[in-house]
Amino acid sequence: FSQFMLLANESFKRTFTEIFGGGEASLVLEEDSHYLSAGVDIVLKMPGKRSQPLNLLSGGEKALTCIAFIFALLRLRPVPFCLLDEIDAALDETNLMRFTQFLKNMADEIQFIVITHRQTTIEAGSNIYGVTMPQQGISSVLSINVSDSISMAI
Amino acid sequence: FSQFMLLANESFKRTFTEIFGGGEASLVLEEDSHYLSAGVDIVLKMPGKRSQPLNLLSGGEKALTCIAFIFALLRLRPVPFCLLDEIDAALDETNLMRFTQFLKNMADEIQFIVITHRQTTIEAGSNIYGVTMPQQGISSVLSINVSDSISMAI
Amino acid sequence: MYLKRLDIKGFKSFANETEIILEPGINIIVGPNGCGKSNIADAVRWVLGEGNVRQLRGQKNEDIIFNGTDKQKPQGMAMVDMTIDNSDHMLPVEYGEITVGRKLFRSGESEYLLNKSRVRMKDIVNLFTGTGLGKRGYSIIGQGELEQVLNGQAFDRRLILEEAS
Amino acid sequence: MYLKRLDIKGFKSFANETEIILEPGINIIVGPNGCGKSNIADAVRWVLGEGNVRQLRGQKNEDIIFNGTDKQKPQGMAMVDMTIDNSDHMLPVEYGEITVGRKLFRSGESEYLLNKSRVRMKDIVNLFTGTGLGKRGYSIIGQGELEQVLNGQAFDRRLILEEAS
């Protein structure tokens, strides 16, 4: 496990700095517990700011940090497909672009299924599916081609 | 208190049905507790759907229900000002319009301070303030006039 | 290996037989609030062997069976079939295509299917071991679950890492 | 009664003296992630007498004092002044305008001010009693707190109703 911790830490450092365009981050084992039950803490510093307790981070900074953590693991140990349900809700437009860029970089290796309301994310997709309820209470799915999808950003 | 419960229930029914364009809702005291310590449960039915446990609701339906609850109280017992921090994050465009319409209806009586990333909400405002960090890590606030604000939807 | 197709019927708001054909790359699902997008995510979790109905926003098992609308009666069964392209044989079986199926009846009876033959739930769970498509994995991030990585316990993060290693 | 103006200095990311003039009606605050919007909400909560630093995302009291950047040193004090238009005399005092102020020093010392005269924290809290601007009220809904109404305990909902009545 400690072997893997080194790799995970490495991947997280790299992914974090890439996705935030700077800053520093690392994964550390909790000190005050027995080795086998020690949890993993995240220590980080946003670009230009000082290292601070995680709680002081903004909603969007937290969301993007969690995304960096997940993506760091995906790069290290890919899964065949990854389903993401509205994980981009808290991101501003700039961070949304970074997030979608990352998706595109990994899309050769991993199939992504992304539920979203955000236009920028929709535009990053190669296949769009619209879910609707023409009959109240009963779902129905249709395949949408990319140009119509912009107006489907509901 | 039970007097107030009746008023609150009434206001919630009305607000819910208005904000969802249908459906039913009510506030009920928990049965299985002593009167003084009984909590308040919410029972509801979305338009066209059957009454279901709250957990099965979607992210947006839950958000709008919470908004209906808060607004029901605001109509009953207004506060001088109300600060809302990104409460519109989970709403689709249609529900966003309903939410902003409600804000406008109450804005004569209550001053709203709304933090948002959503264009529709920004357009409902009469005063816009942009917060930025020209120096990394240090916040700065400027008043924006309404026409520029559309491009500030970050 | 990728998720090729989902067939959903009677599962939550999917009263009618619904077929969703997916492609490699980035598949986007959009739609208004409450129309069923997260229900699709629940369907994937469920057919992969999710045993805890609370992870699917339910309270009792039958909550995931279509329970009717103003105009339509409840149904007696929920079923989800997931078809996986296995031409790279990431799954240790000879088939180039695998269909995993799950049914739940109001009586409480369950069925699990692997390419049409009846199996047990643990056979399905075992099939996917090592692929990362697991319970503690990070292959499905549900609505509102993202923040758990930071807000959750340090030990949960360790579990995620252990699952990955 | 409405919130006319906020003056913030040394509070969280507001290193420099910042003045925000608000109007009746709908005031919108926008900006990128991490630029300080929720910090403004925290400042309002704090100056109204929030005693629990965890409600402001802090762990210890001095977390709310500007703690520096790559280029600027930490500061020794956080202060927030909130000016309220009281021409309708909703607040039971003779003034048509009220300024509530709060300071915190790194030493741990605190100051509370009401129109420039030193008061205790409970005087500030009492001033706002009955207006709904209270601890359990619904006048400030922080980021991510909305869902609490449904996800929280039934008893918490009761407390909110009791606060309102």
Ligand SMILES: Nc1ncnc2c1ncn2[C@@H]1O[C@H](COP(=O)(O)OP(=O)(O)OP(=O)(O)O)[C@@H](O)[C@H]1O
């Ligand atoms: N067993 C069931 N029978 C019928 N309808 C159900 C059942 N379980 C859940 N639903 C309905 O499905 C809807 C929720 O769908 P879902 O969570 O997929 O929405 P969503 O598209 O993700 O929306 P959002 O964008 O708000 O997250 C709810 O209206 C709920 O009432």
Ligand SMILES: Nc1ncnc2c1ncn2[C@@H]1O[C@H](COP(=O)(O)OP(=O)(O)OP(=O)(O)O)[C@@H](O)[C@H]1O
């Ligand atoms: N005491 C402090 N000193 C300096 N910076 C601080 C302090 N406390 C918090 N911050 C910084 O303030 C930022 C958070 O600001 P805030 O939560 O207001 O963002 P926001 O504009 O609401 O963003 P979002 O849109 O992502 O919610 C963080 O980057 C955090 O590091």
Ligand SMILES: [Mg+2]
């Ligand atoms: Mg959803």
Ligand SMILES: [Mg+2]
């Ligand atoms: Mg914020």
